[in-house]
Amino acid sequence: MTLDWDAFKTWSILVVEDEPDNAELIVGTVQFYGATVKSAEHGADALEILKEFTPTLILADLSMPKMDGWIMRARLKDDPRTAHIPVVAISAHAMEGDKEKALSAGFDGYLSKPINIISFVRDLRAAMEEKAALIRPQETGRS
Amino acid sequence: MNRLDIRRWPLAAKFTLSITLMVTLAVATVTLLSLQRERDTFRSELRQQAQLALELIEEVSANPLYRLDADTLQEVVEELDESDMLLGGYIYDADGRLVADSTATQELVFQIDPDPYGQRLVASDEREYDWLPDRLRAGQAVVLGRQRIGAIAVELSTAPLDSKIADVRNEGLEAAAITIIAGIMLALLLSRSITTPIKELARATERIAAGDMTQKATVAMLRPGLRSGPALNGKAAPSTNEIGQLAMAFNEMADAIQKRETALREQAETLRVANARAEEAARIKSEFLANVSHELRTPLNVILGFSDMMLLGIDGALNEKQHHKVERLRENGARLLVLINDILDLSRLEAKRVELVNKPFAPRALADRLATQATVLAAQKQLEFKQTIAPDLPTTLIGDEKRVEQIALNLLSNAAKFTETGSITLEMGAKADDHSWQIRVTDTGVGIPPHALDLIFEEFRQVDGSPTRAYMGTGLGLAIARNFARLMGGNITVESELHAGSAFTVTLPLVLEEAKLPEAT
Numbered sequence A: 001m002t003l004d005w006d007a008f009k010t011w012s013i014l015v016v017e018d019e020p021d022n023a024e025l026i027v028g029t030v031q032f033y034g035a036t037v038k039s040a041e042h043g044a045d046a047l048e049i050l051k052e053f054t055p056t057l058i059l060a061d062l063s064m065p066k067m068d069g070w071i072m073r074a075r076l077k078d079d080p081r082t083a084h085i086p087v088v089a090i091s092a093h094a095m096e097g098d099k100e101k102a103l104s105a106g107f108d109g110y111l112s113k114p115i116n117i118i119s120f121v122r123d124l125r126a127a128m129e130e131k132a133a134l135i136r137p138q139e140t141g142r143s
Numbered sequence B: 001m002n003r004l005d006i007r008r009w010p011l012a013a014k015f016t017l018s019i020t021l022m023v024t025l026a027v028a029t030v031t032l033l034s035l036q037r038e039r040d041t042f043r044s045e046l047r048q049q050a051q052l053a054l055e056l057i058e059e060v061s062a063n064p065l066y067r068l069d070a071d072t073l074q075e076v077v078e079e080l081d082e083s084d085m086l087l088g089g090y091i092y093d094a095d096g097r098l099v100a101d102s103t104a105t106q107e108l109v110f111q112i113d114p115d116p117y118g119q120r121l122v123a124s125d126e127r128e129y130d131w132l133p134d135r136l137r138a139g140q141a142v143v144l145g146r147q148r149i150g151a152i153a154v155e156l157s158t159a160p161l162d163s164k165i166a167d168v169r170n171e172g173l174e175a176a177a178i179t180i181i182a183g184i185m186l187a188l189l190l191s192r193s194i195t196t197p198i199k200e201l202a203r204a205t206e207r208i209a210a211g212d213m214t215q216k217a218t219v220a221m222l223r224p225g226l227r228s229g230p231a232l233n234g235k236a237a238p239s240t241n242e243i244g245q246l247a248m249a250f251n252e253m254a255d256a257i258q259k260r261e262t263a264l265r266e267q268a269e270t271l272r273v274a275n276a277r278a279e280e281a282a283r284i285k286s287e288f289l290a291n292v293s294h295e296l297r298t299p300l301n302v303i304l305g306f307s308d309m310m311l312l313g314i315d316g317a318l319n320e321k322q323h324h325k326v327e328r329l330r331e332n333g334a335r336l337l338v339l340i341n342d343i344l345d346l347s348r349l350e351a352k353r354v355e356l357v358n359k360p361f362a363p364r365a366l367a368d369r370l371a372t373q374a375t376v377l378a379a380q381k382q383l384e385f386k387q388t389i390a391p392d393l394p395t396t397l398i399g400d401e402k403r404v405e406q407i408a409l410n411l412l413s414n415a416a417k418f419t420e421t422g423s424i425t426l427e428m429g430a431k432a433d434d435h436s437w438q439i440r441v442t443d444t445g446v447g448i449p450p451h452a453l454d455l456i457f458e459e460f461r462q463v464d465g466s467p468t469r470a471y472m473g474t475g476l477g478l479a480i481a482r483n484f485a486r487l488m489g490g491n492i493t494v495e496s497e498l499h500a501g502s503a504f505t506v507t508l509p510l511v512l513e514e515a516k517l518p519e520a521t
Helices: A005-010 A020-032 A043-050 A069-078 A098-104 A120-142 B011-067 B070-082 B116-123 B159-209 B214-218 B242-312 B320-350 B363-380 B401-417 B477-487
Strands: A012-016 A036-040 A057-060 A087-091 A109-112 B086-093 B098-101 B128-131 B135-144 B147-157 B359-361 B384-389 B397-399 B423-431 B436-443 B491-497 B501-509
Touching: A005 A120, A012 A020, A012 A043, A020 A036, A020 B242, A036 A043, A043 A057, A043 A069, A057 A069, A069 A087, A087 A098, A087 A120, A098 A109, A109 A120, B011 B070, B011 B086, B011 B128, B011 B135, B011 B147, B011 B159, B070 B086, B070 B098, B086 B116, B116 B135, B116 B147, B159 B242, B242 B320, B320 B477, B359 B363, B363 B384, B363 B401, B363 B423, B397 B401, B401 B423, B401 B436, B401 B477, B401 B501, B477 B491, B477 B501
Parallel strands: A012 A036, A012 A057, A057 A087, A087 A109, B384 B423
Antiparallel strands: B086 B098, B086 B147, B128 B135, B135 B147, B359 B397, B423 B436, B436 B501, B491 B501
16 A cells, blocks of 8 residues: 555545544545535545445544444455555544554554644554554564 | 580480489499498498407317417317308417417327418507408407417408398399489470470460461460369469479460561551552552643644644635744644643653553664754754764664653753754764763753752752742653653763753663674674
């Protein structure tokens, strides 16, 4: 998975967030940086939308009703049509170990709330590169 | 070491040995004394017999001796031979010559040479007794009127004496043997009666030492009165001797120990329960704080996010007054977030739930990020920001970069907060000989009075009270920073001069990447 960060404007992003204010904030931020955005209220909603829409990236809350972020991440991995789409967790669970738990559960990055609008793209990129750095040593180890 | 060292012998052996020695000594003394006595009695009897014999010979030999009638004299001595105790009789003339000898097998040839013994007898005024190896020789002068006309002597066998003494000696030896054996047995019994309870006490002590309190009562010897005296009112009468007293004292001690042990155990259990409760309370508090902070962050996220959007003019430009108000909204929201984060950090530190994520990082990249933020902080108050990186600072270190950054940022924002004019300086360097590296933040601010230098690291403290109005903040920052520094094996120290400025130094252990990853080279 390689993302062209300079072309963030051309990206399409699915925001999965149950809390309306936070959803509006994240959607607004992504729109501010010029990307196309769709939003889903929970995991099940997201799976429905993804049947007709293939985004560049998914930003998902972890605790949501009906289907939470963890289950959604697993479902997406199981489906070959969605397995390749990177999913970054956005959570207010700022306790130690939450990030590690999310990264080892297959999320491609972890952002903690509150998100910073001014540094949003930079933070997002850093979060994904951190996860990528975790994978790389294992890959070299295998070869 | 030396097995012959009597001091190392068991008590029973010592006791037995000493009793045996005493008994042997006593028996030997008694035997010797009785032997002595027997011999003395026998000797005086023998002397009496010799005396009788001599008196008889004197009576019958005076005339023949006077006439020097050797034949008659010979008859006299030969007649003596009838007694088996009498070994011989002898008669000497006035010159000491032997004139009659009962032991002579042939006719006595007249002796010309005087016998020295005969001469001695003739010259003697008293009876002479000589104890020879197997006989008693007794002799005396024969006096007629005033004239010494000769001497007579008899020899009596001491063989009966010897056999009698031998008998006495043998009897004594037998008695001694029996007495010694009896003595040894007595000694063994006695020593056992002392050492057995002592051994039992020793064993019971060992069991008690091993923590077995229940075994105490089963020690037979320790049951008072078991071996001494009849039961008293259905209860065992306590032994009155020293061992019995020792046993009772021991039992009392064991009871006391058991009571104390039980008390201690109860106390420990109470403490354990209290401790568990305290830990549970701390855990609940920590979880509560974590949950509360989560619930606080979510709306704050929205407040800060929409403030930022409005400030960025996403939905249209704000006029100056609107912009100012939203800015205040944003800034106060940010302060609230810092406060929440501080409380969360502190509760984690208190609950010891902080785990350090130690990874290799580049201290110069960290310094760059800190400089960017410090420049902003300094610019807000028209302060100068200076940065120095010592060339000896390694390019890669191992540690929890996020926490280090948090500490440094805290010090930098404090420096900016308490400085009105002048500058803020960030210095970084290493002390290889101390295996440490330092982050030093210096300002030209208000400074800290000497009495407050320690207080500033305490929670909810600022120098002029808690929390102050003059300077915003919770007063948690330094406490958290120092807690984190110490958690990493380092510390934070402060030097300050009032109205001149302060210098905070963070010292952290220097862990080089090469040291941790030797196979990487």
